[in-house]
Amino acid sequence: MNDKDKYRAMFCNPNWDYETLEAADEVISKIGREYLKLKTYPNQIEIVTSEQMLDAYALTGLPTSYPHWKFGKDFVLNQNNYTKGRMGLSYELVINSNPCISYNMENNSTCMMLLVIAHACQGHNAFFANNYMFLDWTDAESIVDYMVFARNFILKCEEEYGEEEVERILDAAHALMNHGVDKYKKPSKISAKEENERLKKLTLIKRENYNEIWRTLPKLEELPEPVTAGEEYKFPKEPEENVLYFIEKYAPALPAWKREIIRIVRKVSQYFYPQGATKVMNEGFATFTHYHIINKMFDEGYINDGFMLEFIKSHSGVLYQPEYNSKFYSGLNPYTLGFNIFMDIKRICQNPTEEDRQWFPGLIGKDWLEQVHYVMENFRDDSFILQYLSPKVIRDMKLFTIVDDEDDDEFEIGAIHNERGYRKVREHLSNQYDRSNHVPNIQVTKVDLHRTSKLYLTHYIQKDRRLDSDSAKSTLEHIRYLWGFPVELHSKNKLGINESTFEMK
Numbered sequence: 001m002n003d004k005d006k007y008r009a010m011f012c013n014p015n016w017d018y019e020t021l022e023a024a025d026e027v028i029s030k031i032g033r034e035y036l037k038l039k040t041y042p043n044q045i046e047i048v049t050s051e052q053m054l055d056a057y058a059l060t061g062l063p064t065s066y067p068h069w070k071f072g073k074d075f076v077l078n079q080n081n082y083t084k085g086r087m088g089l090s091y092e093l094v095i096n097s098n099p100c101i102s103y104n105m106e107n108n109s110t111c112m113m114l115l116v117i118a119h120a121c122q123g124h125n126a127f128f129a130n131n132y133m134f135l136d137w138t139d140a141e142s143i144v145d146y147m148v149f150a151r152n153f154i155l156k157c158e159e160e161y162g163e164e165e166v167e168r169i170l171d172a173a174h175a176l177m178n179h180g181v182d183k184y185k186k187p188s189k190i191s192a193k194e195e196n197e198r199l200k201k202l203t204l205i206k207r208e209n210y211n212e213i214w215r216t217l218p219k220l221e222e223l224p225e226p227v228t229a230g231e232e233y234k235f236p237k238e239p240e241e242n243v244l245y246f247i248e249k250y251a252p253a254l255p256a257w258k259r260e261i262i263r264i265v266r267k268v269s270q271y272f273y274p275q276g277a278t279k280v281m282n283e284g285f286a287t288f289t290h291y292h293i294i295n296k297m298f299d300e301g302y303i304n305d306g307f308m309l310e311f312i313k314s315h316s317g318v319l320y321q322p323e324y325n326s327k328f329y330s331g332l333n334p335y336t337l338g339f340n341i342f343m344d345i346k347r348i349c350q351n352p353t354e355e356d357r358q359w360f361p362g363l364i365g366k367d368w369l370e371q372v373h374y375v376m377e378n379f380r381d382d383s384f385i386l387q388y389l390s391p392k393v394i395r396d397m398k399l400f401t402i403v404d405d406e407d408d409d410e411f412e413i414g415a416i417h418n419e420r421g422y423r424k425v426r427e428h429l430s431n432q433y434d435r436s437n438h439v440p441n442i443q444v445t446k447v448d449l450h451r452t453s454k455l456y457l458t459h460y461i462q463k464d465r466r467l468d469s470d471s472a473k474s475t476l477e478h479i480r481y482l483w484g485f486p487v488e489l490h491s492k493n494k495l496g497i498n499e500s501t502f503e504m505k
Helices: 003-011 018-034 050-058 069-083 110-130 132-137 143-161 163-175 192-203 212-216 243-250 256-277 279-299 305-318 334-350 354-359 368-378 381-388 391-396 419-432 469-483
Strands: 043-048 092-095 100-105 401-403 412-415 442-447 455-460 487-492 498-504
Touching: 003 018, 003 110, 018 043, 018 110, 018 279, 043 050, 043 110, 050 069, 050 100, 092 110, 100 110, 110 132, 110 279, 110 305, 110 368, 132 256, 143 163, 143 256, 163 256, 163 469, 243 256, 243 442, 243 469, 256 279, 279 305, 279 334, 279 368, 279 381, 334 368, 334 381, 334 391, 354 391, 381 419, 391 419, 401 419, 412 419, 455 469, 469 487, 469 498
Parallel strands: 043 100, 455 487
Antiparallel strands: 092 100, 401 412, 442 455, 487 498
8 A cells, every 4th residue: 555545545534533634734734835835834733622612712712811701701602602503613723823723623524624734724824924914913933922921910910909900901901902003013022031021120110009109200211302492392202003002101100010911912902913904815815725735635646536525515615605685694705705816816827818918917927826925925805805806706706886875765786797896896895804994093192291191192084984972982981091091082084174072081
């Protein structure tokens, strides 16, 4: 029996063992490396039970995290839905870390195990290791160690200051997580060792916890520069987009341990920032990867027809997209949209039509694998869709736009399958994946350093999206609690005219 016969006997047996998984990882990694030219982190495959998978869900995929009531709530909610048949569980869950950790469900068949190893351990892994969003804005090397540090620190805070006080600071920081992200400047790398050393230094200045007067003294690096007569010192000099960062660094009366908790929350928020911006691309590329790897395994004789029948059924289920008028419709399937666009890039490179030559002249005759890698490495969902969603994919997926004006009693079809409609569909769909359409652009613009310590924030209205009054007040309550002094928010249009003001004294 040659090696391929041995592998085929293992892979086509519906009951897997650990030897089978080791062989699968070896073969799939070899094909990913040689056929698809994938560069990945080392893999760490964990076999988990349904309860362990639910626990991973609650911790948003991380292997460990600090204690918070929301994690327990999510676990109980998901567990109840799962046991009552209202939801299923993913076949796998993968973490952006080095090594790349993937959780595989123990009740997966051998075929499903190979599919998720190709999907997660090659597709997602390569995306994490090469896409610019993850390279520039996250630190895969140390996230697991950092979460161990975060857990230990918060547990110590609960012992020293009480669970209720720690929970309150976590609640406020979690509510502001979307405003704790650096979108334009690269964040500093996180290191559990460096964080511990920094904390040791902080313990030497614990005097602020015993004498209230120390809290009111500004640190040397925060003292304003001298100003000439008649001038007003502006602090900060430039607007700060990362509200949690600003509070952590400059809140006048915040104890050191609370600053550290805010720092932990914003580091976690920063870690998840690229995942929210690349959902379609990430899942689409992973599906594209497992599709090509499994088909390559079949071509080379590692698996048989029976395996492929089960694979096709599972792969089709992943790509299932209900029609817009189906009772099961809940939006566009990111796996389907991403996979279709990547497959279309390959098609345009190899077999372009006259329409393709007009829309994508830069892809014609190019090496499809090089182009797929270029796109995977250099785009995020909104720019990916805006640049590479083709008329063919729009037609195949039957995409169109609807105008939903609250003043009208009926919907209006805004774009159909024609030259003008294709561009409209592409633009509107891209906007749906643009983070700025979901997270208000709120920045710190001023602090009254010398009188009230009042914090001034500005909301910049984009695309006529105005703040909801209740949400704005709720957000200000959290900022007011963390800052410790009055807070005022001005909502300005593109002309710089203030349209509304919210204040929390």
